[in-house]
Amino acid sequence: MDLHTLPRTTVRRWQPLALVVAASLALAACGGSDDNDTNPLGITAVKVFGDSLSDSGTFAGLPGMSRTFTVQATRNEPTVLWVEHVTAAYGLGAQCPVYKFNGTSFGANPKAGCTNYAIGGGRINNPLDSGGALAPLSIKKQLQDGAARGWAKGDLLLIDGGGNDAADVVGAYLGAAADKGVKYLALLRTQVSEQALAQVLAQPNGMETAGGMYMQALADGFAAEIRSSALDKGAQHVVVANMPTITYTPRFQGVLDMIAQAAGGGGPGAAARAQAEGLFKGWVDAFNQRLSANLAGDARVKVIDVAGRFTDFMVRPSAYGLTNVTLPVCGADGVTVLPKREFVDCTADALSGTTPPPGAPAGRSWWERFMFADSFHPTPYGHALMADQVIEALDGADWL
Template sequence: MKHMRWIAAAAASILLAACGGGSIDIVHPVKVAGDSLADSGTFGYKFTVQGTARTGTGSTPIWPEIIASENFSSLCPHYVATSVSTFNANDKCTNYAIGGGRINNLKDPTSPVSITQQLKAMGAAGFDKNDIVLIDGGGNDAADLIKAFLAAAGDKGASFAAMLTTVLDPATVQTLLAQGQTGMAQAGGLYMQALATQFAGTIKTNAVDKGAPRVVVLNVPDVTLTPQFGFVLAAIAQQQGPEAAAQLKQVFGGWVQAFNTTLGASFKDSKTVGVVDFDGTLKAMVAKPADFGLTNTATPACPVVGQDSSGLPEYDFPTCTAAALSAQTPPVGATGGANWWKTWLFSDSFHPTPRGHELMADAVRKLL
């Protein structure tokens, strides 16, 4: 009987250790850098359909928060906006991501809206042996590049050239732009490759070399699959014909692929950094929505509230709530009754719904 009690006690101690009561650590603090896809509420809301609260308890869990919760950790915004462009830092919070974040933040390179600056701040704070670092970025950079390319007809390529020369040799840019649209397309690809190399170097210097034990980076999804660029390409098709729109879609998708190939190669042999193929995941969702429990991957769920300066639809996240969507009459063709929006992929024209965030978390979870 004494022997049996000893076995039971030993088993209990092992179970306790496995549950965090002994020497096995199961709490993994999560640290985040990125853009609106990963922002926990810098501006007082999240860039998705809002829950019963905009931030904190009751708010919609976004993908890094789902991962944090599963690792017995929690997230709150490190930066709190006091205006559109000024922020206070909260050192108790470890989600450095800010809506509008860019790798190459042209307007203010030293602002924390720069993902480079976010990573520098995170690295300066240091890492623990149990930390998980989650990073996303590049989607807004790709969108900026596309918009500058499309504006070339109006500004004779000035904004496109200015953007390119922030990471490429000016002489190379000048030579390529002199070749017309073919050279412009090639220059865009070189820009995205250089940006990925720069991004990888920033991650290595400020996370890996500073002791971050596990780093997960999402690659860039093909932004032409978002409703925003669906609207843009549809307008081009109407003005210039379907063939022109298809060609541009291929060019823009090629730029994203150039970034992702370079980013993946940068960490191919890393034992610390893993790259999640968010691009491949989004393409799979669009190709076979039912496989992911989706019924709509093209239309934003949030209501349109106006138009921006370029004529694209505008949305208001603070008023796009789960309760409001469930209370409205479902759009024509939508299924699921009041829960119709729960199987849609996009909340507005560029950001995922809560279901979209769950699917992003799935992709990260598999890699972890």
């Protein structure tokens, strides 16, 4: 996702679940599970669709741009993103991007064999000023391009999306006071019919209810595209990660703080903050619930509740080995205890050479188990935790 991250430790380091799973399978002959195949489906390609959570290098090589949207040059390269961990769990080669951006437009990557269609900035409802539905920034278009190449029995599809869309609708809603709702209503009309919109806007809290309708319609369209471009055209194994609750990200926590300040702070500010947070979480929940409902009952699809696990990270960070779930290690606007770095400069070495912020573990590895890289994206450890969840689900379904 985007809104316009593990290096070596001295004592111990996190091991990807894929390695744990592999070890447990190796021990199966000694009286454990009878599952002794790390690739029971014969998966030969992992094909990826989505946004910056999954982009393995569309913008790499351009001035000021990094391979991934997280901490760079960690020792686990090129297995950093959640989709890269899943690919490695199947024993397949490193992910590489299907598209490359040359600074002005997207084209085909001349490197053969790439299967990662995801692009940083990808949206389900891609706006016209970014090329609309015909541009590869549209996740629907990515799926269509994948379908055009055809699906094989050995393909596993990994799909994420919606975070940027949610950020768009929240931003437009918050800007409604300044532009009289022009941008918000225009965005709503791209997914909600005029009749339905008129009916809901005539009701109390209509603007807020309409946001939930938009998110449900967005999920309907996403599920329909997954069905028409993937399932109906022969894809047999599809993993869909639902939308993380973006209100927990540092960027949106900052937005909520500004809402509290605008309401006068104190009790009224806290109430306004809580109301806005509840509204935006409700919109994310509306999307996720509708997406799951639309894809339920199909054995070819596994919907992963990333949002639920992400919430648990925030509530019980120590249970997942997380040492901080609020501060972005690459810094951000308004963060004074760490320097702000673009991803291309936010390297493992740079962070290890930075004085740890107050409350962080001592030593060069202070940053390794923080959740956030910047204000919107996870660290490599955050990606590894997401991969854990997906690999658990794949193993539980005998897909791995």
